[in-house]
Amino acid sequence: MAEKKEVDRGKAISKPKKKRSQNKNPKDPENPNNLQNLQNSKNPKNTKDTKNAKKRNTEHPALHIIKHTPLKVSYPFDQPLEKRPILTIKGISKSFNKKLVLKEVNFEIDKGDIFGLIGMSGSGKTTLFQLMAGVINPTSGDVQVRRDILFEKNNPEKPDYVSVYNNQTRLRRKIGYASQMPSFYEHLTVEENLQLYGSLYGLKRKKIKERSAQLIKMVGLQEEKDTLASNLSGGMQRRLDVACAMIHEPEILFLDEPTSDLDPVMRRQLWNLIKEIHKQGKTVIIASHILEEVERLCSKIAILHGKKIVGYGSLEELKELFAGYQEIRIRVESQDYDNIMRRLRKEKLVIDRMFEKEGNLLLYTNRASKNLSKILRAIERIDEKIVSLDVSDAHLGEIFEMLARKQEEQ
Amino acid sequence: MKIINLVLKNFKLLLRSKTSALIIFIGPLLLVSLLGMAFSHSSTFVLTASTYSPSYSDLSESLVTKMKNQNFRVLRQDSLENCISSVKRSESQACILFPPGMKLGADKTNKVTFYVDYGQIDLVWLILDVMEARVSERNTEITKDLTKDLLDRLWYVKDRTNTGKGKLDFLKQSVDEIKDVASGAKLGVKGIDLNVSFDANIDDSEKKADEILLLVGDVETDVQEAFNEISASSNTISSAASSLRSEAGNDTTMLENLDKINEELDKIDTKLSDLRTGTDNNNVDMTTKVGDIKKSLSSVKTSFEDAKQKVENMKKQKDQVVPRFNNLTTDIENLLISIDGVDQLLDQILLKIDALQITSPDKIVNPITTEIKPISIQRTHYNNLFPGLLVIIIMITGILLGTTLVSVEKKSKAFFRNNIVPTSYFTFSLATYFTALSALFIQLLIFISVSAFFFETEVLTSLSVVALIIFLASTVFIVVGMFMGFLFRTEATATLASITLGSLFMLFSNLVIPLEALSEWMKQAVQWNPFVIAESALRQSLLFNLPLAKMAMNLGVLAGYAVGIFLLLVILQGALRRLAFIHFRKTHEPQMVKEKKAAKKLVPDISKVENPANELLIKSPEEAEAEISGKQEKK
Known part of the structure; x- marks a missing residue:
């Protein structure tokens, strides 16, 4: 049982x-x-x-x-260790100078997942990341990693999970971390950076050479391998950063805002890289405020808001919470959306939210099918000409926003 | 392996920054070239002196000339105020005031006044010493001349005294002789026996002379009779012989004997005849002579009478002379005593003169001469300054390199990753230390090689000891620099702190202000200054070739500092690096957010346009509502 x-x-x-x-x-x-x-x-x-x-x-x-509905977390202890979560975050809280940043955060990460951590800027994603990676210590709580990740020989008498804070040196050999700001030596070339970090991770010279060549090819920096890192573009620097994080073949890769400040083309290149890394069987944990990124890449998501995890699960599970919740996007010729919103309020339709954005009127409702016709009629009554209309399912953004609002209400 | 890779990385970073490469390699070359060219000579300092006198005399002119000849620049000023203000304006190092009409004289005191700036504390004693020496030299020359003159007179006196003494001895001798003669004469006079008896019977003598005449006559008669008898005998013999001859016949022997008898009879006859003649003559002579004797006797008689008279006179004279001889002797003795007294005085004078141990004018004027002998083998100012220069380079480079390497690493983007790799903080610190040590070693190698080759600095004689001292000093300063880098958050602050600390080390050393100028407690404290210890050890080794055992204390303290500070760094570096990491996160993460926000304002994010839901994460629902209500209010 x-x-x-x-x-x-x-x-x-x-x-x-x-x-x-x-x-x-x-x-x-x-x-x-x-x-x-x-x-x-x-x-x-x-x-x-x-x-x-x-x-x-x-x-x-x-x-x-x-x-x-309280969250139920099950630890199927009768399952073999390899099938259990690779990382568990248990009641992590963190304060900086008496200012609480995270409060009793709990979740798990399975091996082989691409795990996404989303939250607003300044919500504590990076802090949580760094806590998970053992870079900083929590005020309370623990982050535990599966023993077989750190120790080659599994001792059945020892607990299956060990704290990352008690085994930092071992942990560092098994995790890779690419921070928000690319972290490498700007005045070394791509290859030199990789070789340096290879040696700092304790790799042998032959292995370093081999691995450097592999990674340079993987991240697509073959032509820039002898270029100083400072002379690389933003996207290339980010790729180099990821390569430095991967030099020692880590089991778990932490990517903190990997595609922020990148243009869409670079972003997509990096997404492909992440997918390729994932194909190698690595567990990838991504912190991002770009929901599209998380939607595209992540198999599991945790939503951080108000110092807590407000939502956790796969995208489908989260969406299921808001089944039927849809977005209606309307563009009218006059662009006078205030008038339309006043009108819609008078109609007293069940609309959760509505606002103007970038020349469009956005409406969020879980009764799109029923409300749509009323909405359109209301618009017509005020002699507005509809230029475009789009109805789509709730995005992660809406889910996030809903959860965030709920958290605030609490 | 990790350490080597980290050191190589540090060097690559240093060299790829052109300014750093320039400072590491060109810096020491430039330094040694400039310093060598500036100080590679052994000549004394060329000082400038302003002089003023209301009226210059020959003596003051001679002093000024002497100073000019001794590599001094002399500026004559027209007033004392100008002279002093030239010192204030640093145009000259001292102002010399000569008294008006300065000259040597029995009743004159010549006071030369020096006005110096004590602010130039490193030079003021040298200035005073040199200038006073120049003035004193002239003083000495004059004194020497006077002394020489005195001595010459003294030797003249000695010489004349010796001569006089010789004459005095001769005089004494002569007086002695006179005394002897006088004594002898006195004795002689006293001993003259004038008790002569003039009772000689001359008359009797005359009578006896007559008797002699008579006798002579008698003798003559007897002799004549003897001659006659002898002749008769001879004739008899001859007749006998002739008779014998006739009887001898052919007896040759008898004939021969008879011949011989005849010859002998002939000889007797001859002799007899001669004798007779002689006797006659003698008789005549005797008669004459007796007559003369009689005459003489009568003259003698006369002389006797005279002599008697004279003896009487002499007696009288003697009686008068003898007491005078007594007075003479006394006077001579007194004279001798006086001569002895003068002799003694002269002896005393000569003794005193001979007792003069110092007879050279130089030694009288300067009884104690000083000679300054360098105890080091170095010949130029540069070589004498070399230990201090070495320590300056070690200190400045060591502290700044240590600080810079740590600060640059803390500031570097790679600092975050360096804190999450499985490499200990100790390894990073050790790599930083070895990087700084290697860079410093390169600098020192260049510096020492150029110095040894171009400026003939002796280094190789004590290379092992020098190397040990350099290693210990480098370690101390590098680790201190690293501490500064860890303690202060920004590179600028850390560098400033390092420079301040280095300046303090240097100020409280012999290089700027002599330690002897400090208060006692400060002097004791400053002895523990690593700069002072290192400089002292290097000086002892490079300049004086002291063996290692003699510098054990200094080296022990340096080693203690090196080990102690390094251990402290090892113990604290974990905490220091964590603090640095926290600061790094604080400074970089908000910055990133700010940069992103700034970027968003400038360049719209296309991705957000594609997925408007993204905006939800930037604007809170309240913000969106507020925006709408704001717009509504405007309308």
């Missing part, structure tokens, strides 16, 4: 589906999907009724699910 251990991770990773409220009257204040209710719920100046309604059942069903 597998032991089940409940760990409060704040948000659900898997939960039983609950039936939605049967109240479908949008004007009914009891209807949790009532737009007004939803809007009022954001506004602290709302009436007591609204607040009470909020308390009762005015929140988004997905949010409700997340709030009330």
Whole structure:
């Protein structure tokens, strides 16, 4: 019988589906999907009724699910070690000068995953990354790595997981880290950097040469191998940084914002590189604020917001939380979206959010199919000419935003 | 292997920065060239002196001339104020005030005043010493001349005294002789026996002379009778012989004998005749002579009378002379005593003169001469300064290299990765140390080689000891520099701190201000200054060739510093590097965010346009709502 251990991770990773409220009257204040209710719920100046309604059942069903369903983490201890998570983060908290940055963060990373950690700028992604990599020590909690990753000979009498903070030297041989800012010597060439770090990782000369050549080819810097690192472009520098992190064939590769400040072409090149690394069987952990990147690459995602993990799971699992939640993108000729939004509010449709962005009106609702026609009619009534219309499923961004808002409400 | 790779990496970084490469390799060359050209001579300092006198005399002019001849620049000023202000303006090192009409005289005191700037503390004593020496030289010359004159007179006196003494001896001798003569004369006079008896019977003598005459006559008569008898006998014999002849016949023997008898009778006859003649003559002579005797006797008688008279007179004279001889003797004795006294005085004078141990004017004027002998084998200022220069290079380069290497690494982008590799902090620090040591070694090699080759600095005689001292000193300063690099967050601050520390080391050493000028407690403290210790050890080794055993204390302290500071660094470097890492994260991560935000403002992110949901992560929902409400309010 597998032991089940409940760990409060704040948000659900898997939960039983609950039936939605049967109240479908949008004007009914009891209807949790009532737009007004939803809007009022954001506004602290709302009436007591609204607040009470909020308390009762005015929140988004997905949010409700997340709030009330504790996350269950299972450690299938009867499974062999190789099949268990490679890295577990247990109740990690971190403060800097009494300022709390992370609070009781828990999640796991499986071997062979491309794991994405997303969060806003300044949310603590890098801090969490560095905690996971053992670069800095937590205020409380622990990060544990599977013993067989660090130790070649597995001792059945010893625990299966060891703390990264007690085995830093061994850990460093097994992880690669590419930080936000490329970290190498600018006045050394590409090859010299790789050779230096190869020697610092304790590789033999022959191995260093071999590995350098491999990596230079892999990251596509053959023509620049004798170029000083400072003379490389941003993308090349990033690739060199990744190569330096890979020189010693690490088991786990940490990539902190790998494609920030890169143009789309470079970004895609780096994504391909990451995929290639992953194909080699490495576990890749990416911290990013670029959701597209995470969506494309990551098999599992953790969402960091408000010092906590607000969402964790595969993209499908997360999306499932918001099934039916869609984005409607409308562009009108006049571009007078304020008028349209006023009009839509009057219609009292169930729209979670709407705002103008880059010449488009974006609306988020879990009733796109029902609301769409009403929305279009409302727009027509005010004599606006629709130029384009697009309906799509909720992106990770919306999921994130929803979760973030929920966290703030708590 | 890791250390070697790290050292090689550091060198590549150093050399790829052209300014660093220039400083490491060209710096010492430039330094040694400039210093060598400036100080590679042994001549004394050329100083400038301003002089002023209300009126220059021959003596003051001679002093000025002497200074000019001794490599001094002399500027004559027209007033004391100008003279002093020339020192204040650093146009000259001292102002010399000569008294008006300076000259030598029994009643004159000549005071020469020096106005110097004590601010030039490294030069002021030299200036005073040199200038006073120049003035004193002239003083000495004059004194020597006077002394020589005195001595010459003294020798003249001695010479004349010796001569006088000789004459005095002669005089003494003569007086002695006179004394002897006088004594003898006195004795002689006293001993003259004038008691002569003049009772000689001359008359009796005359009578006896007559008797002699009578006798002579009688003798003559007897002799004549004897002659006659002898002749008669001879004739008888001859007749007998003739008779015998006739009887002998043919007896030859008898004949011969008779011949012989005849010959002998002839001889007797001859002799007899001669005798007779002679006797006659003698008788005549005797008679004459007796007559003369009688005459003489009568003259003698007369003389006797005179002599008697004279003897009487002499007696009287003697009685008068003898007391005078007594007085004479006394006077002579007194004279001798006086002569002795003078002789003694002269002896004393000569003794005193001879007792003069120092007879050379030079030695009287300068009884104690000083000779300054260099105890080192070096010949030029550069070579004498060489130990100090070496330590300056070691200190400045060591501290700055240590600081720079650590600061540059802390600032470098690679610092983050260096903190997550499985290489200990100790390895990194050791590599930094070896890099700095190697670079310093290269600099020193260039410096020492050029010095040895071009400026003939003696280094090879004590190379092993020098190498040990250099190694220890380099270690101390490099590790101190590394400490500075770790302690301070920014490169500028660390460099400034290093320069300040280096300046302190140098200020409190013999190079700028003599340690003897410090207060006692400070002097004791400064003895522990590693710069002072290293410079002292190098000086002892390079200039004086002292063996290692004699420098054990200095080397021990240096080694203690090196080991102690290195251990401290090893112990603290973990904490220092962690602090540096925290600072690195603080400075770089927010920077990255700022840079990204700045970049976003300038260049729209196309990816965000593609996926507007990305904006959600930049703008919070409240921000979006606020934006909308803001727009609504505007409308």
